[in-house]
Structure formats: structure tokens, C-alpha cells
Amino acid sequence: MEIIEADWTPPPGVHACVTTRCGGVSQPPFDHLNLATHVGDDPEAVAENRARLRASLALPSEPLWLNQVHGVTVTDERSATSCSGECATADAAYTDQPGVVLAVLTADCLSVVFVSADGRELAAAHAGWRGLAAGVLESTLARFKALPESIQAWIGPSIGPEQFEVGEEVRSAFMAVLPEAQTAFAPTGEAGKYLADLPALARQRLMRAGVKRISGGDLCTVRSPDLFYSYRRDGGRTGRMATLIWRHAQSAPTCDIE
Template identity: 50%
Template sequence: MWKPITSADTPAEPVDLSWREADWPLAGKVGTLITTRDGGVSPPPYASLNLGDHVGDTAANVAANRARVREQLPAEPAWLQQVHGITVVDAASVTPGQPPQADASFSRTPGAVCCIMTADCLPVLLADRAGSVVGAAHAGWRGLLNGVIEATVSAMNEPAANLVAWLGPAIGPDAFEVGAEVRDAFLAHDVHAVQAFDPIGDDKYLADIYLLARQRLAAIGISEVYGGDECTVIDRERYFSYRRDGVTGRMASLIWIKP
């Protein structure tokens, strides 16, 4: 489920109503913001709130779009140069304008904003129930396979049983077609991953990235998981999708400890 952003949720001006917060029990302690493709200045094929500075949109458009998001946040987000890896950085250590190569961040500093960008890959937001540490992971299938969620939880340095996860908008199980090599790689790690692959013939499968993430979370002791019911490919009005469009923008999923 989605929780719309309203003027009661933030002291700044109300944002486009398609922007959302994570619908989980931590809203009183942890701030979240999940953008959609709406509310920005970019023209097609980046229409309109493209936040990616690596997809062909102009620097001026990206800067204007990021400024609109910044108005809703306690600080400049810790933008990352994402490479489908498993490197995790402390969001409070990221210098504005100098994005590190990483695919996840965490923070114990109130007001420091963890941020990842996606356009089909799975954004995973994490926090402990006390609201003392947060994290955000960019979990495309490569990062998910290689352990980006596990690396993020390790960096957060909090018992996994104390953590809650939220799965943001990603390519859904009816749209994520993969080859046998992807399925085989996941099964080599965990035979139970077979449940997440539906054969469609000719060594092709539909993969459920949400289930794969839930399995990884459960394996390390995180059982309280929310979200995971969207599809960026199908919902073209709300979401950017690289798989669907090729040239497209990027959305952001952000999390911070409330000051």
C-alpha cells in the first residue's frame, strides 16, 4: 500500500500527490519519500521528474528536479553513482556533488538522507524499530544475487531481528523475463529460489524479484517486510521503466532518521 504525501506530513509546500511515503509502522521515527515520474520539468522521454544525471537528460533539468525533491527533505540526499554492486557507504559521509560508486547507504545520523535511484530495479528501505539506523539498497537482480541487501544490513550493525524492510516499486513478476542463467545463479545460492521463477518456455522464465528479496531478508532474520506489490513496467503513467522504454528517467527512494 502507498501513503500519499500531504501538507500535514511535511512543513514544506505540498508536493505532487503521486509522490509517496512508505506505508509501514515507522513513520513517526523515520522519514521516507518515494518519487514517481510526475512533478518535474523534464520533457519526453524523461517526463517529467527525472532524477538521473546519467540517462541523457540535460544537467539543468536534473538539477531543477532534484531541487524540487530537496525541498521535502532535511538535507541534500546522498546521491550515489550506482554500478549494480554491493558497496555500502555512510550517507552522512557523502560530499554533495561527489557521488561515490556504491549501491547502498546507511545512516545513524538524524537528518542524513539515504537515496537510491531506480527504473525497474528494486529499492529496499530498511530501519530498526527504534528509528536509530536506516538504510537503502539498490537491488537489481545482480546486486540482489551478490548480496547487496546482506551488505547493507551488515553495515547498519544492528541485529537483523530488530529491522523492518519496505520494498518499493520495481518490475513485477508478470513482466520480468529472464534467461535460464539468471535462474540457475539464484538456485546455486538457494534452492528455494525456484519458487520465484515461472517457466514460459524456450529457457525463459518470469522472475519475481519481490519474492527473491523476501527470501534473502528472511534468510538473515528479517521477517517484517512491507510493500512489494507494484510493477514499474505495467504502470506507465506513474513509473519510469528501463525494461519498457529503454531511454527513460529515474525515480528515487529516500529514507532518513527524523531530526
């Protein structure tokens, strides 16, 4: 199983990483480590992939899997632990408890994980362009007791700025909130078409909210077919990676690449 560790410096005992498509049992077009149950993959294969993930990372609990809808709702383990599978309809999750594993699933959309300076508060958010424009990152930050300037964020793999062609409606949605968002859109030469830089847009929104320590956002899902699923590249029929964050009560090994 190939796991990519977040390239940041979190407080002791906090771990964050993103899976790749390597190391599971799913068959094409979901090969191999698809972790989503909603994409048409064999449920037994997904269950085996999730079991392998938990064992490989020695996770302290089953991840809090979400039913993601490109919205701004933030949930926590207290409202979801009595359910099974993708029980909570939300696009972000927050916890201030050790042993709770937060997870979001992506295949081009952004994943963003958060940690407070003391390591006690964690969050993970799924941010496609709709959720990002609507304020899912801001909604996630609002759940923290810690001030934004003391929160660190890491941006996971997503569709890159040279691959994500959008229309004027996407550009306008971001500029309506933050006029400087225009710098994250490059005209393609075709009227009303732009290449959008999702990681740059996320950084702008995070900085506007007061977050000063932001890393990641440099891995393109479209350009790495051997590592990542990509909804756009693969014609909409593909698997999903998981971005995870959790805190141990005591220090434990980080997400190693096996």
C-alpha cells in the same frame, strides 16, 4: 508532485517514500520528474527537479545521491559528504545520524529501505538482479548494529513478476545461494526462459538473513507508465525515480501526496 509513501509503520520521526515521474520539468523521454544525472537528460532540468523534491518534502539535507553500479558496496554519509553530485560509487547507503537523507535511483530494479526498531539506524539499497544475487541486501544488513530480527524492510516499485523475463543464468545464480529460489521463477514455455519475481526473491533473501518484518513489493513499474519510469518498457532511454529514507531529530510531517 506525486509521492508514494512507504506502506509500513516505522518508528517516530522516520520517513520513507518513492517519487513518481509526476511533477518535474524534464522533457520526453525523461518526462517529468527525472532525478538522475547519468541518463542523458538536461542537467539544468535534473537540478530543478532535485530542488523541487527537496522543497516539496522539506528534506533536512540534500539526498546522498549514489553512483550505482549493480554491486554490493555500502557507503555512509561520512565517506561521501565532502563530494558533490553522484559522488559515492555504491549501491546502498547507511546512516545512524538524524538529518541524513539516503536515496537510491531505480527504473525497474528494486529499491529496499531499512530501519532498526529504535529508529536510529537507516539504510537504502538498490537491487537489480545482479546486485540482489550477489548479496547487496545482506551487505546492507551487515552495516547495522541492530540484529536482523529487529530490522524492518520496505520494498519499493519494481518490474513485476509477469514482466521480467530472464534466462537460465539468472535462475541458476539465485539457486546457487538459495535452492528455494526456484519458486520465484515461472517457466514461460520457451526453453531456458523464465518470469522472475524480484520482490519474492528479495523477501527470500531478507528472511534468510533474519528479517521478519517485510512489506511492499506490490507496485509494478512496467504496468504503470503514467506513474513510473521503466527501463525495459521504455527501451532503455528513460528517467529514474528516487526512493528516500531519513530521520528527523524531532517528529515531522510524513511524505504527503500533493
